[in-house]
Amino acid sequence: MKHQDMDTDKNTDLSTTENEIRKHILLVRDLLNKMVVEILKRSNTHDQSKLSSPEIEYSMKYTQKLKDADYGSPEYLAIQDEMNEALEHHYACNRHHPEHFEGGIQEMNLIDILEMFCDWAIASQQHPKGDIEQSIEVNQQRFGYSDDLKEILRNSIKLLK
Known part of the structure; x- marks a missing residue:
């Protein structure tokens, strides 16, 4: 094969590769935008x-x-027991609560988890003794989520600053 033919093949390969990369970037952008709309x-x-x-x-x-x-x-917890009627209504209407789902937190999606995390963060800020780190720990016991999810939530605290 001549040198010129090899250069043409390289240019074609480069062009094809660049097009595939651009296509990937656009598809990911589109999917992220769908997530933003849901948020x-x-x-x-x-x-x-x-x-x-x-x-x-x-x-x-x-x-x-x-x-x-x-x-x-x-x-x-005793106060929450007294509020049971309202809490049941709230959980039924709001999917960012693990109690919304029969199977709990394991049935939630990423947007549910994100909204739940934001809810916990603001509730912690509004409570005189609130602490998002403590809420994550207490809620791990309450909802039985994995150490991996706990660490993801803890890592996300940095985004609140």
Whole structure:
């Protein structure tokens, strides 16, 4: 094969390779954009059920009591028991809670997990003794998620800063 023919083959191979890389980049971009759209939908609908009955009535009665109790403590759990009707309604309406699913957290998708994590982070910030690290630990016991997921959540705390 002549030198010129080899150069032509290299250029064709390079062009084909570049096109495949560009195609991959665009496909990943499109898929990420689909995920962004879903995140935006979630951001606009997050916890809207709290503004309607029966949740709003329970929130009026119990929000301060929950803030005064340490997350995961026996006192906190007793308050949650008193709120059972509202919590069942809330979990049924909001898929970012593991309780929404019969199989718990293992049935959630990435967007559910992301919204759940953001929910926990803000709840931790709004609680006088809140600590997202502690919430991740308590919730691992509560929901039985893996050490791998726990580390992913802990690694994501850096994104909150």
